Amino acid sequence: MTVPITAKWEDIASAKRAARDALIPEEWRIPDTAERNVINVPKKCGVLTPKELEITETEASVLVDRMIGGQLTSYEVTLAFCKRAAIAQQLTNCLTEIFFDAALLTAQAIDKTFASTGTPVGPLHGLPVSLKDNFYVEGVDTTVGFVGWANDAAPKEKESEMTKIMRQCGAVLFCKTNVPTAMMMAETYNNTWNYTTNPYNRDCSSGGSSGGESALLALKGSPLGVGTDIGGSIRIPASFCGLYSLKPSFGRFATYGARSGLPGQEAIRSINGPMSSSLSAVQLWSKAVVDTGKPWTVDPNMLPIPWREVEVPEKLCFGMILDNGIVKPTPPVTRALLETKKALEAAGHTVIEWCPYNPAEAGELMMNFFLGDGGVKIAQYLALSGEPYPAGMGSYKERFETHKANPPMVGSLWDTQSARTSYCKKVLDDWLSTKEITGTGRPFDALLSPVTAYSACPKYAFDFHVTYTSMWNITDYSCTTLPVTYVDPAKDVKGPFEGRSELEQRIWDRYDPKEVEGAPVSIQVVCGRLEEEKVLKITGVVDAALKSAQ
Template sequence: MSEANIAPWQRIAQSKKARRDSAIPTDWQLHHGQVPQDRLNVIDVPVKCGILTPCEVEITETDAPVLVKKMINMEYSSYQVIRAFCKRAAIAQQLVNCLSEVFFDKALEAAEKLDAEYRATGLTRGPLHGLPVSLKDCFKIDGTDASIGYTAYADRPTKKDEESEITKIMRESGAILFCKTNVPTGMMAGETYNAIYGYTANPYNRNLSSGGSSGGESALLALRGSPLGVGTDVGGSVRIPASFCGLYCLKPSSGRFPTYGLQDGMQGQEAVRNSVGPMAKSLDGVELWSRAVLTSEPWMHADPDCLPIQYRDVDIPKKLCFGLLLDDGIVKPLAPVSRALLQTKSSLEAAGHTVIQFNIDDPLYTDNLKFALYRSAAADTVKSILAQTKEPWPRGMEMLEAMANKENKGDDSNCPATVTDLWKAQIKRTEYAKHILNSWAATKTRTGTGREMDALLIPCTVWPASEKYKFIYDNYTSLWNVLDYCATTVPVTHASYTDAKPEYEGRSELEAKVWRDYSPEKFAGAPVGIQLVGRRLNEEYLLGVTRACDNALKAAKNISNGCGM
């Protein structure tokens, strides 16, 4: 194709991708053919490829809170730690295409300055002293783009005074920022691909998705290319990737952590509020980040929507009661997900906790309501951004495209919502939230603890990890965004060739498609996580309950491996 025939979006994408790739030093690059394209599981490549030294392997295999302690004790310098993670992130990028912005040189310079300051003063920079932290592409960082997958937003580097508040808080807390991670176009999909960088694969099985919209972050963390990452969630965008890639995460209620200054795919949409949350290989990492951000008191200076709630240390009862929802009534989870839920139930009961059934009445109500809340301006917004560079509509946005083009097919399903429509939807949302509130409170009579259920145990998605371009259902996560409850994820197991494919006829064409596409061999080896949901603004209690659940799973695993007393 001649230069004259290349569309503006193609020129931008080629240039942007080339600059990212050139930021990886030659001696950090895998040899041609070192990892065959048909090798699906690449999770151990960083350790075995020979690019990392033994010390760098040790550093990158260490969890975030331990790394901070070791740097404070001067067992490692921040420079050592940053360099190790920059190298491992470079390897991860070559394996699964997870990075969007690469600024390793600036990170190494920042680490050198921090080390010199610490040697001179003996004072730590903050609770994240010297720690590498990766950010989802939507966080604005000085000198980098926040393109969120749009070619129209590329080549618009952020100025210092435009940085996101989380970016500033990370630096003030002592973190060293070193890369940003890939997202789907406009951050509006449950898997990660865009016209600039292409598809981000799952490192446990490169035929599968790493999730979305924080899919670049989850893939990087799974390969231990970062010890701690930050994503955003307005429909499952932290929880879905965390579940797909075997990670812990926290999706807080809106107002707990600052979102001010993000590059948002639906700027001004407040019917379902966005939230910022941490992702890590350990629950300790999630808690470290949460404490660090709230220690900065972001409601005082960072975000007018932040609530003045300090991090709260809470006492978790020894005996807990979990609600269990195995099926939302719309799409039944596939066999590995159901197995993970039942395995968790068994582990909790073995640890002395109680598990009761919990059901959601009228499940289609929230699925339909979500669309009414989201759709008001999304279609026209996406259309106008794509038009700036003549970028085509991405696959998966056919409904929005039809709406933006006013393709009325005999009903109002493709017509943009009016303000009146939005107000009506918000009334229904509040009515439904009251219904769920009552159902949650009513569990007090069944728990046996004298309290209502401590958390709700449910699937994160219907898949262990979806096949590429086949993510079509998110109600297990988006429901809790509509209701603004907090939620976490816990990795439980892995999909197996031995998982059965039960004879099952879907209750709808959507459900039938999910089950028709399922065969155990497609998903073998993929992580399987579960979701724990807690009451609104109850993040600290939920984290404590999540730890009890995680401990129960680990204890059961030790017993099954013959490690019990």
């Protein structure tokens, strides 16, 4: 869509926000609050009934069982989450498109079908599921933060394959969530919808690019959400908001038909994956999408791999990345890793400090791919409305200004892709060589790693270093996140530090434990390519060890 030149981008954006806000019923509105930590506001604001509070505090898998068992209806579960999502929106600005009325009609239809047949409509029978903004859903916009993509509702035939699979699985879609412009920043803000904050500390970021999802899910305004990841966009927001998540390898979960800020950039493939406050919900979604959706039948890029049951050794050997040699994590992240190591060792597992092959090369490859068109695409989409570059997209602006008269040639892309493949081979060989140090005869069963150097960064303070996540996008490995602890200024004291680079020094100079107090601290679990089932199983082992140690 081309925005009329008579319309100012500010007016278009303001109208979009007003239209969204008008969809929240008056009786669901809450007073403004100055609290930094609003995680418990939904419980005490009075909008939700006691039964609705119980519903929204219940894990997704249990809700599905209760709906199938007749203890709950999809309508009452959906209504409860619509109300809680409305509260989450008022607290963190996490939603873009609201379609509560359509969701309630869908829930009623599911209940009617179930009453007459007694057969569940799918493995996610009647469960409300939220979607990141870039998935096309009939009747609503898919702006991906661009003002120029406003007021262009998707027709039914344009719905993303993941949207269709969610419906096929019996999910009730009820809202879409905020992203940074083009989904290319690690904090969630844009000129259309503005900034999404962290409900544990609203002076902090909810992460990006699936930051609307993370804020909504942390406030339990949804039991299960779908995000996307091309450099950390599921894992960073999940870690900032204390969630479980899965970044699969490309080929497992359908990606066809979703909107991208860099369409055609396939040197690093974007993937879809689940996010939730519950590990069982992540497992439920993953199996449902593969077994019921059969992604390889609707997306030509998917692999025909059914969901597999896997066993893992009773005693595992982990590699632990405490420092990638570029940016040492801030104190809360290091504490979370060491607490995890202690818990796993107490449970009989082995943890060995290790660093993978040349993470810095992965960071360079990623930026070369993301800026490989000379910043042209993003410049074109911003120009549709005349909106300015958001503050965090300076590298795209600089690249465009530098290369607009001399755009990159395809040969340079081919060179970078060749370097990527060579890099992936070296990472693989390096990991496999660890069988010499594990004592098990196997390479590391999994890696434990920071997600970023931050627990959750202050607003507008993410200094762009995403190599802890992006190197696993370059290699296409499967990863999860899981929460470990929260920032405690008494434990996460900032000591003297001399950085190895200007970037590392800036990140450490900016760290203030009081500023990020109460923010969740999470870690990342990494397994090999196409090992989604394995990484989820091992994440369960890590999670159980941490809970036993509490």
